[in-house]
Amino acid sequence: MAETTFHTLIANLENYLEYQRDEGVQRLEVDRAVLAELAREPSEEPVVATEPTAAVKEVAVPDNFGSLEEISAHISSCRNCPLFHARTNTVSGEGNADSPDILFIGEGPGADEDAQGRPFVGKAGQLLTKMIEAMGYEREQVFIANVVKCRPPGNRTPLPEEMEKCMPYLRQQIRLIKPRVIVGLGATAIKGLLGKTAGITRLRGTWQDCEGIKLMPTFHPSYLLRDPSKKKVVWQDLQLVLKELGREPSSKGK
Numbered sequence: 001m002a003e004t005t006f007h008t009l010i011a012n013l014e015n016y017l018e019y020q021r022d023e024g025v026q027r028l029e030v031d032r033a034v035l036a037e038l039a040r041e042p043s044e045e046p047v048v049a050t051e052p053t054a055a056v057k058e059v060a061v062p063d064n065f066g067s068l069e070e071i072s073a074h075i076s077s078c079r080n081c082p083l084f085h086a087r088t089n090t091v092s093g094e095g096n097a098d099s100p101d102i103l104f105i106g107e108g109p110g111a112d113e114d115a116q117g118r119p120f121v122g123k124a125g126q127l128l129t130k131m132i133e134a135m136g137y138e139r140e141q142v143f144i145a146n147v148v149k150c151r152p153p154g155n156r157t158p159l160p161e162e163m164e165k166c167m168p169y170l171r172q173q174i175r176l177i178k179p180r181v182i183v184g185l186g187a188t189a190i191k192g193l194l195g196k197t198a199g200i201t202r203l204r205g206t207w208q209d210c211e212g213i214k215l216m217p218t219f220h221p222s223y224l225l226r227d228p229s230k231k232k233v234v235w236q237d238l239q240l241v242l243k244e245l246g247r248e249p250s251s252k253g254k
């Protein structure tokens, strides 16, 4: 295995384990064969499918985009990080861009989102839509985006350097959309947005600052699909958001 690929694999594994820890997972079952493969030297035969070597071509992201359409056009031809290599579509975000009450931000597109070029359209997206409706909004009334705009291969966690390369787009989107409140979904998105190492379990339910806008961290809907018992605390977080916005919670979320 090429050394860089080996190191990328280890970095991805570290990110994944960190994410699981942050989400409260205390025990993971790992096949002995997997441990044996990980113990191989980088120079030995490849055992894991590798990502193609990305021909990254960095272009500075302007800091004065005049519209979201300009940002989306820039994103669609972006090759600033290796994630461009495996994407089918870029996913810049969608929704009400005219000072919506809420901007929801996740970590990155999955397979369904990559296929459709739209954020949160898979199972986790359907749950997010239910959460939005439980708050008394229609999905079209809020804006939904991700920290990275291209799907990480195999739905792996985006690497810190990939999030760093992509964040200028999101910062520009936030500047133009001007949401009243941001809801950050999951540990990875919070790390990308705030650069904080504290886990989502500690940060959720506490107001943070993102680009001068109040940000509420909470669990990602995909985590709620794996552990529905966490829906209760997410609803508590969303109630804090509604209170900040001066709205009554819908009875649907109770």
Ligand code: SF4
Pocket: 075, 078, 079, 080, 081, 082, 083, 084, 090, 148, 149, 150, 162, 165, 166
């Ligand atoms: S993830 Fe972001 S920085 Fe990376 S290629 Fe896609 S748009 Fe560019």
